[in-house]
Amino acid sequence: MKKSLVMLCLLLSMTDRASGNIIIENSWVRAAPPETKVMAAYMTIENHSLKAIEMDIKKIISKGFTKTELHKSSHNGMITMEKIETLSIKPNESLLLEPGGLHFMLINPETVPLKNTAVEMLIFFKNENETEVVRIEAEVRSQKL
Ligand SMILES: [Cu+2]
Numbered sequence: 203m204k205k206s207l208v209m210l211c212l213l214l215s216m217t218d219r220a221s222g223n224i225i226i227e228n229s230w231v232r233a234a235p236p237e238t239k240v241m242a243a244y245m246t247i248e249n250h251s252l253k254a255i256e257m258d259i260k261k262i263i264s265k266g267f268t269k270t271e272l273h274k275s276s277h278n279g280m281i282t283m284e285k286i287e288t289l290s291i292k293p294n295e296s297l298l299l300e301p302g303g304l305h306f307m308l309i310n311p312e313t314v315p316l317k318n319t320a321v322e323m324l325i326f327f328k329n330e331n332e333t334e335v336v337r338i339e340a341e342v343r344s345q346k347l
Pocket residue numbers: 242273274283305306307
């Protein structure tokens with residue numbers, strides 16, 4: 203009961219929010235073969251508020267996937283991926299998730315989404331006592347537009 207109330211408040215605040223502090227643009231998911239177990243999502247996340255906003259990484263939902271993580275790729279002879287646990291975006295700054303760098307890792311698809319379809323994601327942010335949720339539809343493509 204308590205949980206469903208929280209969810210309801212969240213939904214209300216989502217629809218209530220005409221102009222949010224966070225704007226997400228150019229989101230896409232890299233197309234992958236049908237047997238793949240992980241997919242990467244990329245986007246630009248802009249903080250238009252006067253405060254630093256923290257991404258609430260553990261809450262992030264990608265519809266049709268078991269879980270979503272934030273990773274950072276790096277090249278030090280080998281290409282490796284590191285899981286990021288906390289991340290905040292400074293006032294009026296934007297964060298770029300792009301191939302070879304930061305990305306959302308969408309894990310365990312029910313069925314791998316096809317090219318030209320979209321993956322619905324709910325991306326959560328928080329600062330002090332506020333929560334902001336941004337819903338996006340990231341298009342599945344072979345490469346950045
Ligand atoms: Cu990854």
